[in-house]
Amino acid sequence: MFHPGLNVDHSGQVCSTWGNFHFNTFDGQFFQLPYACNYILATMCDSIMPDFNIQLRRTYDNDIVTSTFTLWLQENVIKLHNGNITMNEELKTIPSNQQGVRIERSTDYVKIRSSKLGLTVYWDKQNSLWIEINEKYSGQICGLCGDFNGIKDNEFTENGRSNLNFSGLQGIRAMCEEYFYIKAFSGCHSLLPVAEFVEACIKDLCQCNSSQADCLCDTLSEYSRQCAHAGGQPQSWRTNALCDKKCPFNLEHSECSRPCQDTCSNQQTSQVCAEHCVDGCFCPSGTVFNDIEKNGCVSVNECPCTHNGNIYQAGESYTRTCQKCKCTNGRWNCVKLDCLGTCSLLGGSHITTYDGKAYTFQGNCYYILSKDKEQTVSGSLAQCGTQTCLTEVQLSIQGTTVSTLKFLSDAHTVNDMNDKLCDRLTIFRPSTFFIIAQTPSFQLTIQMVPIMQVYILVSPEKKGTLNGLCGNFNDIQADDFTTESGQKEGTATTFANIWKARSDCPDVDNLPQYPCNMNMEKEKYAKEWCHILTDTDGVFSPCHAEVNPNNYKDRCVYDTCQCANSEECMCAALSSYAHVCAAKGWLDYWLKKPCKFSKCEGNMQYSYSQTSCGSTCRSLSGIDYTCKVKHTPVDGCGCAEGTYLNDKDECVSDSSCPCYYNNQVMVPSEVITVNGAKCKNLIKWLCILMHVHFLVTDCKAPMYYFNCSDADPGAKGIECQKSCQTQSPYCISTPCQSGCMCPNGQLVNRHGTCVTEDLCECFHNGLYYQPYETIQENWQLICTTKKCPATCTIFGEGHYKTFDGTRYDFNGDCEYLLAQDYCSNSFTGSFRIITENIPCGTTGTTCSKSIKIFLGVIYRIFDRYLEMLSNKKIPYKIHTVGIYRIIEASNGLVLYWDNKTSLHIRLSPSFQGKVCGLCGNYDGNGKNDFVTRAGEEVVEPLKFGNSWRVFTTCSKAKIVSSPCELRPHRHTWAAKHCNIINEEGVFGLCHNLVDRSKYYDICMQDTCACDTGGDCECFCTAVAAYAAACREQGICISWRNPTTCPLFCDYYNSPGSCEWHYQSCGDPCIKTCTNPLGHCSNITSIKVEGCFPKCPEDKPYFDEKNMTCVECCNNTCTEKQTNTTTNTTTPSTPSTTIPTTTPSTASTTIPTTTPSTTPSTTPTTTPSTTPSTTTPSTTPSTTTPSTTPSTTTPSTTPSTTTPSTTPSTASTTTPSTTPSTTPSTTPSTTPSTASTTPSTTTTTTSTYFCPVLCQWSEWLDTHKIYYEPNIAEDEFESIESMWKSKKISCEHPQEIKCRATQHTDVELSDLKENLICNVSVGLICKHKDQKKGQCYNHEIQVKCCTPSCAPHVHSSTSTPSTTTHSTTTQSTTTWSEWLDTHKIYYEPNIAEDEFESIESMWKSKKISCEHPQEIKCRATQATQHTDVELSDLKENLICNVSVGLICKHKDQKKGQCYNHEIQVKCCTPSCAPHVHSSTSTPSTTTHSTTTQSTTTQLTTPSTTTQSTTPSTTPSTTPSTTPSTTPSTTTQSTTPSTTLSTTPTTPSTLPSTTPSTTPSTTPSTTPSTTPTTTLSTTPRTPSTTPSTTPSTTPTTTLSTTPTTPSTTPSTTPPTPSTTTSSTTPSTTTSPTTTSTTTPPTTTPCSCTYQTKMFHPGK
Helix, strand or coil: CCCHHHCCCCHHHEEEEECCCEEECCCCCEEECCCCCEEEEEEECCCCCCCEEEEEEEEEECCEEEEEEEEEECCEEEEEECCEEEECCEECCCCEEECCEEEEEECCEEEEEECCCCEEEEECCCCCEEEEECHHHCCCEECCCCCCCCCCCCCCEECCEECCCCCCCCCCHHHHHHHHCCHHHCCCCCCCCHHHHHHHHHHHHHCCCCCHHHHHHHHHHHHHHHHHHCCCCCCCCCCCCCCCCCCCCCCEEEEEECCCCCECCCCCHHHHCCCCCEEEEECCCCCEECCCCCCCEECHHHCCEEECCEEECCCCEEEECCEEEEEECCEEEEEECCCCEEEEEECCCEEECCCCCEEECCCCCEEEEEECCCEEEEEEEEEECCEEEEEEEEEEEECCCEEEEEEECCCCEEEECCHHHHHHCEEEEEECCEEEEECCCEEEEEECCCCCEEEEEECHHHCCCCECCCCCCCCCHHHCCECCCCCECCCHHHHHHHCECCCCCCCCCCCCCCHHHHCHHHHHHHHHHHHHHCCCCCCCHHHCCCCCCHHHHHHHHHHHHHCCCHHHHHHHHHHHHHHHHHHCCCCCCCCCCCCHHHCCCCCCEEEEEECCCCCECHHHCCCCHHHHCCCCCEEEEECCCCEEECCCCCEEEHHHCCEEECCEEECCCCCCCECCECCCCCCCCCCCCCCECCCCCCCCCCCEEECHHHCCCCCCCHHHCCECCCCCCCCCCCCCECEEECCCCCEECCCCCEECHHHCCEEECCEEECCCCEEECCCCCEECCCCCCEEEEEECCCEEECCCCCEEECCCCCEEEEEECCCCCCCCCCEEEEEEEEECCCCCCEEEEEEEEEECCEEEEECCCEECCCCCCCCEEEEEECCEEEEEECCCEEEEECCCCCEEEEECHHHCCCCECCCCCCCCCHHHCCECCCCCECCCHHHHHHHCECCCCCCCCCCCCCHHHHCHHHHHHHHHHHHHHHCHHHHHHHCCCCCHHHHHHHHHHHHHHCCCCCHHHHHHHHHHHHHHHHHHCCCCCCCCECCECCCCHHHHCCCCCCCEEEEEEECCCCCECCCCCCCCCCCCCCCEEEEEECCCCCCCEEECCCCEEECCCCCCCCCCCCCCCCCCCCCCCCCCCCCCCCCCCCCCCCCCCCCCCCCCCCCCCCCCCCCCCCCCCCCCCCCCCCCCCCCCECCCCCCCCCCECCCCECCCCCCCCCCCCCCCCCCCCCCCEEECCCCCEEEEEECCCCCEEEEECCCECCCCCCCCCCCCCCEEEEHHHHHHCCCCCCCCCCEEEEEEHHHCCCCHHHHCCCEEEECCCEEEECHHHCCCCCCCCEEEEEEEEEEECCCEEEEEECCCCEECCCCCEEEEEEECCCECCCCCCCCCCCCCCEEEEHHHHHHCCCCCCCCCCEEEEEEHHHCCCCCCCHHHHCCCEEEECCCEEEECHHHCCCCCCCCEEEEEEEEEEEECCCCCCEECCCEEEEEECCCECCECCCCECCECCCECCCCCCCCCCCCCCCCCCCCEEECCCCCCCCEECCCEECCCCCCCCCCCCCCCCCCCCCCCCCCCCCCCCCCCCCCCCCCCCCCCCCCCCCCCCCCCCCCCCCCCCCCCCEECCCCCCCCCCCCCCCCCCCCCCCCCCEECCEEECCCCC
């Protein structure tokens, strides 16, 4: 049954005509136009070149109306008449695709669709036609279908008056109304204007020339159709007498069913159908249509299967190479069988690994082809004129000694085998063209004619144990270029150079040169003959289903053009495909005229299936052991039946064969009978000995000259010299060669000198690295404990790279399923991704332009415009970064689309082995990616791609010819532009990391194909694809410029601004309105290119919708905090502490007012620039009763403060002249002399309500090691530096959270790092403390709480005062941190040199001086080892204090600078506290001040209790106030009286431990002793009033120490209120508590991995 939720109302986009000249416009206007003229139904108004023009002509023929519809769809003309369809005068069959126009069948209708235009036409093959168009044409349409503006009543107006007048006819209205108001249409009445159809019905009946039933059918059918278009579901209304419909087979007619029918070959069509229901013939519920046999509807378990064009019924099976398949429920269920692994070296340069990875390498040395612990197969590649030839194959077997068997290209064999190993080796020649060598592990099939080629077969037990050019045989193509040391090389050249078997061979640098470009005649010859490999009707076509011929054809053309003897190489290429086909069980006669080598000498005969079993004279003498060796049939010359091969390579009769007995050969005439058996011959191996003597005998020490002539037999010369690059334990022994050799235990390096192994350089991706040097592997995620996401890429005109790395091309014009997890006909999954290909030119190639994503049950369509539908099942988010639109779903799916033709799909590892589609099955094995929808593994991309059509009604794609061959005039233009990929100055850094040849070929193909406009876009997409591949390997290429594929980022800049800039490797994790924190998961954190905004600090968020930087998003700005500094003579610094889980008791310090009858002189206190430190103590404060009474004693610090959710209120009404202070120590560098005249001052302060606002900061990462790995520079995130740089709003945060940036949703404890995370310092992680040797990169988040108060202070002075101060200075010398402001290590750009600018560091405040005194420079890659000097890196650079560091790539031998960092030494003058001389006149000043202090949080009301009881006991608490230099105070003889109300400044002081703060009160006893002060903070002056002059200053020395508390506490932080003073005071309390928030789990734990090269590895 049709699902009602998908029956969308399309009525507002449909125009229709039917039956008796009836029309219904897009806007719902009905009319009748009974004229036989040519009318325009719909076209674009006022357009010279409209996108479409649809016309109608109706004619009468004996009262029978026939209609002809003509559709102009851009350059295509389609005519619909009398059931036939023609396109551009060519008769079309259904289905058909051409130039973006699809013609297919939809139930009983013909559907014509152009995705490019957004237009669909339905035709019933008679007189009814529907036109459905995209909303983008709204208001632009002219014709009988109206103007499509949504207004019904103005369709046919002219000068405000209607020019058409249609009136209904009377008489039979009741009959018509009865039909339209039947129950079947009850759901339609509210959707459609019934009256309009009734009028049409009346006209039909009045003009009817046949039965009433026939005349009614057209309008009733139209009403039913339009009801479905409007979202309704009409029921069955037809009867046998009224508009009956007959269906074929066992199908049933329905008025409203899903048009996308499930079939045996596609049982999921209905799940992706987004079209409204239609009428037609459908299968009964529970069945699907058997589209394979086309015999009606069957249950799923009865569905048949197909294989190679043959039909298999349910339950039947077939067996092919390496698998057995059975047909079940219309799908093949295949079981893999153990199969031999095959590696081949063909044409001297084409290698295919065991896992199927094919590459080309032009070598010139001995190379390890394949090896395990016991055996090694090697080959010698040499330059033979213009080509590379395989000249020798060696098989070495490890025993007590190494035995070697050599096969030479001249068909000679050299045997150096130990006799004891003969039982492990079988060698024979099945034909004159081949030699086969069999060991327990390997089987070598060596072709000798026409050129030498080799096939290596290994048993399945060897999986994962092999190495060499043939790969590791682990069923994973992607890691075939992995070396023994575990490094994965980027290109075939760098990989193959590592497997050289001799140290005296130079590395080969292959340049991608297409040999056919040098000779057009050879190219024509090559393509003519090599075409027979891919000819679908040719001799090899039966093998196409087993072996894809495309690669073999390309190699054939390549070799034929390259070889001097084109015929030999062409025939060798043809024979190699024939050999692989024979291994798959296919044999046929394929040799033709050009392959003359098939002519045999003497009486031998050519055969396609030669064998040595029973075909030699030896076989007549006894058991023929070659018969026990199974091998692939080979071609070549051999003896005819009844004849046998003798020792002279002659075919003779059995009577002419010699006899063999006891290693003796008996001539035929000599008769010897041994137990009735004939004699056995012994094969003699031809030995070739060569000695090459070097004339040079002068060797540089410690090398010595080795002379093979003087050596023992079997000695090894320089051919077995080990080098830093070739340390294989197996020596490929050619005849001994004399020369200079290193002593035992030393190896020769690339400079030709002898070194020990620990001093060997390392080679990786074409570059050499010093011992212990570290590199970053790449920007791809390298998993530590779990697997990483996989990416499928589609770009350009049908170029695919699957999740498992398989590359292929597929061009089709249908909708195709890229990836889904609804596999094996499952109905449970979470996503589907569908793409529709649209042509790009006249060559038939296609581009991906339209994308559909299904998440759960809702789908989204992404086209040039984005339509979004809500989805509650699987959350997702969409944001734009660079040139990409990124769609990220919560199920682990991320899609990157450049809004053109490039698409990247990334899946989390949770989908591994659970997906299917054109992106492969994501099981790690690229060899089996071509699994069809029916479950069958195929080899042809065309068959694979066609199986994943969404709708089988769309025609299958066909092979598209090479665009450059079809359009040769485009070839030159394409070659000129695409050569940018080969330019060393642009992509040179990437050439050794990503194979450029494939991307160059794709660029040529696409650029040639785009011949109708958009050629630059096709070219740019291809080059951008190569740049993206480089970016994945950590190489950023800035290849765009104003003339080559520019991105005009300045377009987004408003006049005068410069926010937008192009980046080739931009970070996708920027702060946007959809991603305000700027965080990305592991699956989305890949670099992208495009235009990136550089948002200023005051507008940190990027608004993707409006493409601008904003202060906040969606009107959710955070309320700004206003900081106002208290306007006093010496402001008080807020006091903060850090909350812990230990109990805290607030210490109460009580200032007292001490009246005195003795005149006193108040000593002057010298303020210090260092904040005071309050040390928590478990010793309570002690106060000794004073003998002098005091009037009141207000408490300036709450005795007990309870966290509260309401503000705290503190009031002070009693004047106090003795504020309490904490013990302080203030060092002084110079004596300070002060002269003070007492003055009378009155101060009144009111303290207001202080609300506390707490807020978490953003996640901050100020010191990145993730992209700047430097093993010597540990990871830290400093609270102090964040405060100084204004990244956080408080100096002493209350709480902290820490996490690793690579694992934002993984608990920090789960990463098992040894680090510090607390609010005192922030985060510290040292590499040496980690088991894995390196810290992750981290980020922190802190919580700051800010109270805001506004006390009003009024102060007046009545007495002038004069103060004199003197100041001295001294210098402070500091080294900066190591600074790296310009990084090239991870974004190498050969055009942008390396520099570290002193000037820019000074301007950005990274260093404290403009002109440093000294400088240090070092490379970031070498900082782990302090013994590596910069000079040892042999770089040509500048490092001085004037400019900093400058290094130019062109000046370096290796072609590129290292990344560097510098450290500078600054000398800064430091001043002692300033004391200035001033004289002031009496004045009155009023101050209104607002102070703020940093606190944690306030959870309960805090009440401050003031003391009003007079105190008569002076405080005896000593104050520790020693000073390094005495402070002399000159007393005044003028008595002074000070009356002050001490302002109470709110300060939250949650303590980590109970603390005791001593109270310090100046003595009232006259004293002549000067005051001695030692303090680290500004000291609070004593203002004790006195009435008696004192002639001696007071000296107070505190001897009571404070004891730090270690008592744990469990209560929340307790705020405390301290008395405001005229000097700054800072209270800090360190804590070691780290706070983290438990994160959610992540599907993958991945990290960027830094590789360290150990010596020689």
